[in-house]
Amino acid sequence: MTRPASHILAVAALAVAIPGGVLAWSDQPVKPDAEHPQVPVGYEEDGQYFTEDGIPTYQIDDDGTVDWLTFSGFRRYHAECHVCHGPDGEGSTYAPKIKNSAVNMDYYDFYDVVVNGRQNGNSVMPHFGDNPNVMCYLNDIYVYLKARGMDAVPRGRPPQKDAKSDTIAEMENACMG
Numbered sequence: 001m002t003r004p005a006s007h008i009l010a011v012a013a014l015a016v017a018i019p020g021g022v023l024a025w026s027d028q029p030v031k032p033d034a035e036h037p038q039v040p041v042g043y044e045e046d047g048q049y050f051t052e053d054g055i056p057t058y059q060i061d062d063d064g065t066v067d068w069l070t071f072s073g074f075r076r077y078h079a080e081c082h083v084c085h086g087p088d089g090e091g092s093t094y095a096p097k098i099k100n101s102a103v104n105m106d107y108y109d110f111y112d113v114v115v116n117g118r119q120n121g122n123s124v125m126p127h128f129g130d131n132p133n134v135m136c137y138l139n140d141i142y143v144y145l146k147a148r149g150m151d152a153v154p155r156g157r158p159p160q161k162d163a164k165s166d167t168i169a170e171m172e173n174a175c176m177g
Contacts, residue, residue, distance in 0.1 A: 047165030048139075055107045056139040058147040064160055066153060068168055071161035073144025074153075076137040080128070088155040089148045095125075102145035114138060136175035 041059055042052035047068050049059040059067040077089065084095035091097030102110060114134065117127030128134040134141070147153045 046167035047162065048168065049143075056143050058143045058152060060147065060152050064158070066147070066158040066161050067143075068162050068164045069140045069143045070147050070153065071144075071158050072137060072164075072168075073140035073142070073147075074158055076133070077141050077144055080131070080134050081141065089145050090155070095123075099145050099149040101149075102142055103149035107142065110142060111138065114141075132176055136172060 086092035089099030
């Protein structure tokens, strides 16, 4: 996705105009209680939850049971992403926390950065667009990080999860080959 030059100039102008520059997505504060304790679910489809706009989201029951994608996202995040971004999306000395990015960043921008990578000075996010261990589970990772950023799930492995639906299993098998 390309951005028009006017968009880039506007962002550059804001960076100069705001004292201290523009905060990175990962440094922008998240106030779950002010925004909402849980991202509203618009609809459910075969064990997957979406906002009204069709963006993947999480579902956590009152007893703490997480939906399958949130649980899968925890596993996939810790298999592929935590090496740089730290446990539970909290960041490290090597890469920023990304749990806030999943809240503050548009879903499609998040997706674009993971697929194509990004460089900002000496900071480099490699592209993962050709890694099926990331791409086949990118919605899962996003949903997990969104739940972490909203403090809907605590650090660590979610203790209870919904079962994987047949549809999710079929999608995984088709993607992984």
